[in-house]
Amino acid sequence: MVGSAQMLYPFGGSGPPDQKSCEGNCARNFPPALAAQGDRPSGELSLVRTANGASQWAYKGELLYHGLMDKKPGDRHGDGLNQVWHTVQP
Template identity: 70%
Template sequence: MKTLTFLALLAGVLAATPALAAAPHERDGMLVDDQGMTLYIFGGKGMPDAKSCEGDCARNFPPALAAPGDKPSGALTLLPAPNGEHQWAFQGKPLYRGLMDKKPGDRSGDGLNEVWHSVRVR
């Protein structure tokens, strides 16, 4: 009984501890997040807006946030995000996730409104 109680307690602690995401990395010539999902840059003027995102930008193209303790490396840098966290950037351009992508390798946002682009690293 003590073993079951301990295991249940341990499972609760592990479930409450957020997993740290890995930094963006290259896969098949594309920059992806820790889940293998395509990352995007915004190529429009100024900041992304409802027209360029086809609706709510924060929902459709959320920033690719860094985990606490993540460190910049090479062309991958960190920028301050509006919420006090840090957002990944590639060659100085902020990185975003595309919620229209359903599985690793999808690039549904590539070319959207001629301002969203997946990041090729080769």
């Protein structure tokens, strides 16, 4: 997770992310930030077990997603998108 060029985004909408909030395919545009085997949370980062048994990163209890529109380190193209996506930098 840490080595990725994409920023991390919690979803600030009500309910799960949907086509409107993601501007299309959520799984493609904002895929879950999944933990690799052996990853350990620290500070305000935690791991949440998803319905399919994967571990997804969370920041202050909010599930985190990658923004695939971010191509290089420092890009924040999804920040403020539809007023529900905002970057975090844990």
